[in-house]
Amino acid sequence: MSLVSFDVFDEMERMRREIDRILGEDRTSSWSFPFSRISFLPGRAYRAYPLMNIGEDQDNFYVDALAPGLDRDTLSVSVTGDQLVISGEKKPLPKSVNSELVHRSERSAGKFSRTLSLSSAVDSKKVEAAYVDGVLKIVLPKMEAAKPKQIAVKVG
Amino acid sequence: MTEKTVALTTGNKGVPASAGEKSLATRDDTLYIAPPVDIFETEDALTVVADLPGVPRDAVDIRVEDNILTIKGRAEYDPSGQTLREEFGLQGYFRQFQLSDAVDQDRITAESRNGVLTITLPKAEKTKPRQIEVKVG
Numbered sequence: 001m002s003l004v005s006f007d008v009f010d011e012m013e014r015m016r017r018e019i020d021r022i023l024g025e026d027r028t029s030s031w032s033f034p035f036s037r038i039s040f041l042p043g044r045a046y047r048a049y050p051l052m053n054i055g056e057d058q059d060n061f062y063v064d065a066l067a068p069g070l071d072r073d074t075l076s077v078s079v080t081g082d083q084l085v086i087s088g089e090k091k092p093l094p095k096s097v098n099s100e101l102v103h104r105s106e107r108s109a110g111k112f113s114r115t116l117s118l119s120s121a122v123d124s125k126k127v128e129a130a131y132v133d134g135v136l137k138i139v140l141p142k143m144e145a146a147k148p149k150q151i152a153v154k155v156g
Numbered sequence: 157m158t159e160k161t162v163a164l165t166t167g168n169k170g171v172p173a174s175a176g177e178k179s180l181a182t183r184d185d186t187l188y189i190a191p192p193v194d195i196f197e198t199e200d201a202l203t204v205v206a207d208l209p210g211v212p213r214d215a216v217d218i219r220v221e222d223n224i225l226t227i228k229g230r231a232e233y234d235p236s237g238q239t240l241r242e243e244f245g246l247q248g249y250f251r252q253f254q255l256s257d258a259v260d261q262d263r264i265t266a267e268s269r270n271g272v273l274t275i276t277l278p279k280a281e282k283t284k285p286r287q288i289e290v291k292v293g
Contacts, residue, residue: 051244055237062236066244068209068271093205097196106192107207119240134209134271135233135246 049112050086050136058148061118061140068134069107075131077138079124084140087113120146160224160252188250191227191273199285202259202277209271210246216268218275220261225253227273 050067065086075088092109093102122140129138194205208216210231217228231246255261260280267274 048243052241053235053239053243054241055235056240057237060237061240064233064235066209066246068207070270072270093194093196097198101197103195103197103202105194105196107194107205108192131270133212133232134207139236 048114049108050114052114052116054116056119059141061122061142063116063138063140065114065136065138066134067136070131070134070136072131074111075136077127077129077136079122079127079140081124082118082121084116084118084122084138085113086116086136086138087111122146158254160254188248190251191229191249193251201279204253204273204275204277206249206251206273206275207271208249208268208273211249211268211271211273213268216266216273218264218266218273220255220264223255223257223261225255225264225275225277227251227253227275229273 050065052066053062053064055062055064063084067086067088067090069090070088071091076086078085089111090107090109093105118140121143123143126141127138129136131137191206191208193207194203196203196205204225204227206227208227208229208231210233211229212232215230215232217226217230219226219228227249229249231248233246235242255277258279259277261277263278265276267276
C-alpha cells in the first residue's frame, strides 16, 4: 500500500482538465464543442467561468462572457498587452434564507477569475466593456502594428 | 413545488402529449435551454431566481396557467466578428413548475436585473402558519 495520499476526485479532475486541454485547442470545431461544457462533478470540478465567445475582425477582438447576476462593484476587466483578465463575484443567496427552506439551488455563486491570451496585443486605453442583461461584451481594438496591411503590388 | 415536464408537441407532426395531459406549450423550431434556478421559501413567499443571461426585460414571458408556472425567455445575442472560439450559444429559455394551491396566484410579481429573473410567489393567506391560542378555561 502506498503511503502517498491518493484522492480519486483529484485524479479525475486532473484527467478531465487534460481532456479539456487537448480538445480545447480548437473549440470551434464541431465535435469538440460539447466536451468543453462537461463537468464530471458539478460543484466540485473546476470549470472555466465565465463561458466566453471570442470573435475577431480586422480592427478589433470581441469577447462576450456569459455572466448573469454579477455585482457591478466587484466586476473587473483588465488588459495588459495581449492578456485579458475578467474577475468578479456572483453573490450567493442572502444569508437570511434558512437553508432548510431552500428547495433548489442550481445557480452557481462565488468569486471567479479568468485570463485569456489574445493572439496579438491590444490598445488597452481604447478597450470598452458593457454589461447588458447578464452578458459582458468587451471590444478590444488591436494595436496599429498588429493590424494587417494591404500591400499594393506594382506591376512594372 | 415540483418541476413540470410537459411533452412539447407540434400538433400532428410531433410526439403526442401523454394521455389525459393537455399540452401547454408548442415547440417551434428553436432550441430551448432550461435555465438554472434557485428556489427558496420565506415566511410569506416562495422565491424563484432564474439565470437568463442575454434576455432583455421585455423578452421575458412568465405566465401561470392551470397551476403551472411557465418561464420563457428569448435571448437577443449576435456574436461580432469572425468566430475564434465559441463556448456558448444563446437562444431561448424554457422551464415549467407545478404550483401548489398554497401560492396566491394573483399576487405573483417578477423582476429582471442583469440577466437574473426573480419571481416572488406570495403564499396564500390560508397556508401561512398561524398561532392558535389555547384557552385554558
